[in-house]
Amino acid sequence: MSSVVELENGAVSIAGRPILRHIDLTVRSGEFVALMGANGSGKSTLVRALTGLWPLTTGSLSLFGTPFGSFHDWQRVGFVPQRGGAASGVPASVWEVVASGRLTRRKLLRPLGRADRAAIADALDVVGLAHRARESVSSLSGGQQQRVLIARALAGEPDLFFLDEPTAGVDLPNQQVLADTLRTMSGRGATIVLVAHELGPMAPLIDRAVVMRDGRIAYDGSPLASEQVATAHLDGHHHHHHHEPDHHDHAPHVSSLLEGDR
């Protein structure tokens, strides 16, 4: 299978402070990868680096086999940012927010075509909000707003999704709907990179878990139960995918524990 995301020896520094170091990550077409880890472990930063929102300090990134610098095929990428909600300073209807996801495929100054409208309607259907399309997003609950943001990414019909903590602060019924949505997306052949603190109802969908710890990948392999995530760096699994020296000393872990969560 072809690799959709390929990051080699990636590093990100924010204001001179190294946040991510030595990240090697390859995501193959059709994979469903969960990026996990504690708060401040760098999982959101990694997704922001993969989408180009944070520049890489070092390392090379390619999307769909194209080096990031010359990648312009943004309609193939769908992004669901980590946000409190979908509302802004002016009312916007659910339909309008979802329709803005279609921009990746629209030319300047062209009205929406039939294919655009169909994609928007389908995206609303998948997240189960078609009946609320005309309402203002601010009248929806937090979980429903999160579903609107996913529908917005869906509307662009991308092949690769990045979702940054879509279930944070979302109640269980809404998490279930989100999980069903992700199952549909995955079933359509999309590649999914999901940042999550806890998987909840999404756990059965995951093909592969990548656990971040203090800005480095601590584990990369088959899915883990949530209680294993915290200790993933301690067991032998982390030699699974990348090559680190066997004498993995414990000093960095101790210092990272002392530093705590940023």
Add this chain to the structure above:
Amino acid sequence: MSEYVDLLSMAFMQRALLAAVFTGLAAPAIGTYLVQRRMALMGDGIGHVAVTGVAIGLFTGASPTWTAVIVAIAGAIAIEVIRERGHANGDVALALLFYGGLAGGVLITGLANESGARLNQFLFGSITTISDTDVIVTMVLAAVVVLICVGLAPQLFAVAQDQEFARVAGLNIRAYNLLVAVLAAVTVTVAMRTVGLLLVSALMVVPVATSQQLSRSFRTTLGAAMALGTAASVGGLLLSAYLSFEARVAPGPTIVLLALAGFVSAWPVGIWLRRRRRLRQPFPVVPVVAHQETDEHPHQHGEDCGHVAVPHGDHVDYVHDGHRHAPHGKHYDEH
């Protein structure tokens, strides 16, 4: 009344009406995007900076309109850069820019040996002294602002709604942000002759605040704000002309107060609408705790029975004295 008609048919009044229509359309159009970004005061900031631009025009003998356009654009770009850098005390930096602009303007006007009254024309508007060239410049600039705000609405909406998403969607968000800043600066100088630099922001923000009381979508908010802005600026001008037989009534403040009056009347309606919508929002469907019948129920619930009917899964609950009554056979259940 015939005097009033005579007044309206005079050339200066017709120029003023044209200027009022175009600024009334343009100011709320760009204002909608500023409010969406929660930068409602940006117009105000640009207005203060533009005072220096006007003063430079008075000092050098160049057209104050054009020097104001240039300085306002420079100020707007500075504000945008400060915002983009995301300095924690960005609002303090903006405040420095505002006061610097105002103080510089007053100082330079003094150096130019111009009176405060001359500067006042720009601070509070002097729509009735507008010249032919000024009207044409106003109309062209306002038309450009309106065309861009409406034509690029999908892009501008997406960028203001969610910068990160827009960036990953491949939009050049910096270019769009600068475009909004430049359009805001142009609008400020366009509206300078109508309502004045110190009241410009009102015409950009108040119609938007009014229209969002009643609207649920961005498109209606934008359209209604432009309609309300035009109504306020034309209405305010006509009103001040009508009242001018009785007293000295300046058009700029009349326009702004009329726009505010619109907000004050729409606000209670908005509160009522939002409350009604909240009351009628469907109750969540969860497994029922237990089957509990109401006590002997003297009242027959139904359409227009006076109790709020709220959808609840496959049936309707009637809200009755803080209880939720669901019809079940011949009795009502407590839900």
